[in-house]
Amino acid sequence: xxxxxxxxxxxLTGASGALGRVLAARLARADRPMVLSDIxxxxxxxxxxxxxxxxxxxxxxxxxxLGTDFAAIVHFGAASTEQDxxxxxxxxxxxxxxxxxxxxxGRARVIFASSNHAIGFHRRGVLLDEDCDLRPDGYYGLSxxxxxxxxxxxxxxxxxxxxxxxxxxxxxxxxxxxxxxTWLSHCDLAGIIxxxxxxxxxxxxxxWGVSRNARSWWRxxxxxxxxxxxxxxxxxxxVVSGASEADPVSARYQGGTFCAAGYxxxxxxxxxxxxxxxxxxxx
Ligand code: 15L
Numbered sequence: 001x002x003x004x005x006x007x008x009x010x011x012l013t014g015a016s017g018a019l020g021r022v023l024a025a026r027l028a029r030a031d032r033p034m035v036l037s038d039i040x041x042x043x044x045x046x047x048x049x050x051x052x053x054x055x056x057x058x059x060x061x062x063x064x065x066l067g068t069d070f071a072a073i074v075h076f077g078a079a080s081t082e083q084d085x086x087x088x089x090x091x092x093x094x095x096x097x098x099x100x101x102x103x104x105x106g107r108a109r110v111i112f113a114s115s116n117h118a119i120g121f122h123r124r125g126v127l128l129d130e131d132c133d134l135r136p137d138g139y140y141g142l143s144x145x146x147x148x149x150x151x152x153x154x155x156x157x158x159x160x161x162x163x164x165x166x167x168x169x170x171x172x173x174x175x176x177x178x179x180x181x182t183w184l185s186h187c188d189l190a191g192i193i194x195x196x197x198x199x200x201x202x203x204x205x206x207x208w209g210v211s212r213n214a215r216s217w218w219r220x221x222x223x224x225x226x227x228x229x230x231x232x233x234x235x236x237x238x239v240v241s242g243a244s245e246a247d248p249v250s251a252r253y254q255g256g257t258f259c260a261a262g263y264x265x266x267x268x269x270x271x272x273x274x275x276x277x278x279x280x281x282x283x
C-alpha cells in the first residue's frame with residue numbers, strides 16, 4: 001500500500017494586511033494547508049487548515065525559517081503606499097528578493113502582488129497592454145516594477161514560474177471616479193490568483209488586476225482565472241470626484257495621487273519615452 005503523499009502548503013505573505021485578510025478567507029480550502037505570514041499577528045481568526053508564522057520580510061533568516069516546502073507562494077507582504085525609499089527598501093525590495101529566493105529553493109511558483117503604480121505615469125484614457133513600458137510613479141511603484149523584473153530574471157535564469165498581478169484599486173467597492181477604471185473586486189482578485197495557482201504551464205506572466213470595467217485603461221490579452229465577474233460601472237452613480245482628480249498631475253495620470261507625491265518638475269514629461277517609436281501602441 002502506498003502512503004498518501006502529503007500536500008505541500010501554500011504560503012501567503014502580508015496575511016495581516018487588508019488584502020491578506022481577504023485572501024486568507026478566500027483561498028482557504030479543506031485540501032489546501034496554508035502558512036500565513038506577516039510581521040504582526042493577524043487580527044482575525046485563522047481559517048481552518050492554516051497556521052501563522054511571523055517573519056519580517058527584510059530579514060533573510062526569518063524568511064528562511066518559514067521553510068521551503070511550499071507548493072506556491074502568494075506574495076502580498078509589502079509597504080503598500082508611496083513612502084520614502086528607506087521605508088520601501090526593506091519590505092518591498094529586500095523582502096521580494098528573499099521571497100523569490102525561497103520560492104527558487106523549494107521550486108514553488110510565485111503569485112506576486114504587483115501594482116498599477118509600476119506603470120502609473122501613463123496617461124489616463126490610453127489603453128495599455130501587459131507589455132507596455134514600465135513607468136513607475138514613485139518608490140512604491142518602482143519596487144513593484146523591480147518585483148516584475150525579478151520574476152522575469154528568475155524565469156529566464158532559473159525557470160521559476162510566476163504570475164505578477166498589476167493590481168488596480170482592490171477595495172470593497174469603487175468610491176471615486178478613478179476607481180471606475182481601476183477597480184478590482186475581492187472576488188475577481190481571488191479568481192486571478194486561483195487561475196495562477198491552477199494553470200498547468202504558467203511560465204512568467206503579467207496580468208492586469210482589474211474587474212470588468214467599461215472604463216478600464218488596461219487590455220487583458222490573456223485570461224487567467226476566467227473572466228472577471230464584477231463591473232465598476234454599477235457604482236457610477238455613487239462615486240465622487242476625489243483626491244485623484246483634485247490636482248492636474250493626479251488627474252492626468254493613471255497612478256493618480258501617487259504621481260503627484262513629491263512632483264516638482266516643470267510641466268509634464270513627454271508621453272513617449274522613446275520618441276523614435278512614436279505611437280507604436282506599446283504605450
Ligand atoms: C496600490 O497599489 C496601493 O497599495 C493601494 O493603496 C491603492 O492606492 C491602489 O494601488 C490604487 O492605485 O488605487
